[in-house]
Amino acid sequence: MTVKYPHTSLIAEHINRSVEAKTKLLNDASFLAALNTVAETCTDALLNGKKIVLAGNGGSAADAQHIAAELVGRYKKERRGLPAIAITTDTSALTAIGNDYGYEQVFARQVEALCQKGDVFIGITTSGNSKNILAAIHSARDIQCTTIGMTGCGGNIVDQADQTLSVPASETATIQECHIMIGHILCALIEENETLSQRPDQK
Numbered sequence: 512m513t514v515k516y517p518h519t520s521l522i523a524e525h526i527n528r529s530v531e532a533k534t535k536l537l538n539d540a541s542f543l544a545a546l547n548t549v550a551e552t553c554t555d556a557l558l559n560g561k562k563i564v565l566a567g568n569g570g571s572a573a574d575a576q577h578i579a580a581e582l583v584g585r586y587k588k589e590r591r592g593l594p595a596i597a598i599t600t601d602t603s604a605l606t607a608i609g610n611d612y613g614y615e616q617v618f619a620r621q622v623e624a625l626c627q628k629g630d631v632f633i634g635i636t637t638s639g640n641s642k643n644i645l646a647a648i649h650s651a652r653d654i655q656c657t658t659i660g661m662t663g664c665g666g667n668i669v670d671q672a673d674q675t676l677s678v679p680a681s682e683t684a685t686i687q688e689c690h691i692m693i694g695h696i697l698c699a700l701i702e703e704n705e706t707l708s709q710r711p712d713q714k
């Protein structure tokens with residue numbers, strides 16, 4: 512019996528797109544520097560007893576939750592749980608704020624309620640233009656949080672966040688595949704810091 516694989520080229524194209532974007536990141540010195548800086552920013556905040564708050568829409572909501580879970584639980588190393596939360600999971604908050612203030616405010620309002628000066632807000636948007644993420648960035652800046660945008664080639668978030676991590680790809684899925692890789696690297700870099708094992712409020 513002959514087995515046919517009619518989608519082999521589609522599979523190869525998809526994998527190649529992902530590899531190409533990741534290879535560009537690997538060879539981009541300014542991206543590598545930006546990622547190190549973001550890791551330092553997050554580590555410093557955690558060492559100072561602050562937290563990391565993340566948000567995104569659709570696949571990026573899943574990325575926000577995934578990264579928060581790695582920090583609260585563990586990525587690879589045994590250590591204390593680190594304070595990180597995705598504000599994409601509370602359906603009561605999301606529906607109430609969306610219903611009463613509009614979808615654009617679903618994250619900004621939670622940032623206003625939950626973030627404190629010195630926290631880090633990470634907004635994940637492949638287009639760089641999702642209005643609810645941009646509104647959350649503004650809300651976080653008002654409270655003097657450090658704002659980080661994870662995005663694709665451009666979009667308004669690049670001018671509005673304090674630091675950005677941009678993926679050189681045009682397709683949403685490719686950008687997301689790079690974002691979760693970046694999220695894992697970020698967790699690994701944060702876990703490198705041994706002094707994180709002691710709670711700042713018990714030093």
Ligand SMILES: O=C(CO)[C@@H](O)[C@H](O)[C@H](O)[C@H](O)COP(=O)(O)O
Nearest residue numbers: 568569570571636637638641683684
């Ligand atoms: O996962 C996917 C596509 O891969 C979609 O769910 C995607 O996340 C949604 O269309 C989002 O609304 C896109 O928003 P953004 O990344 O541009 O902020």
Ligand SMILES: [Zn+2]
Nearest residue numbers: 569570684687
């Ligand atoms: Zn997706």
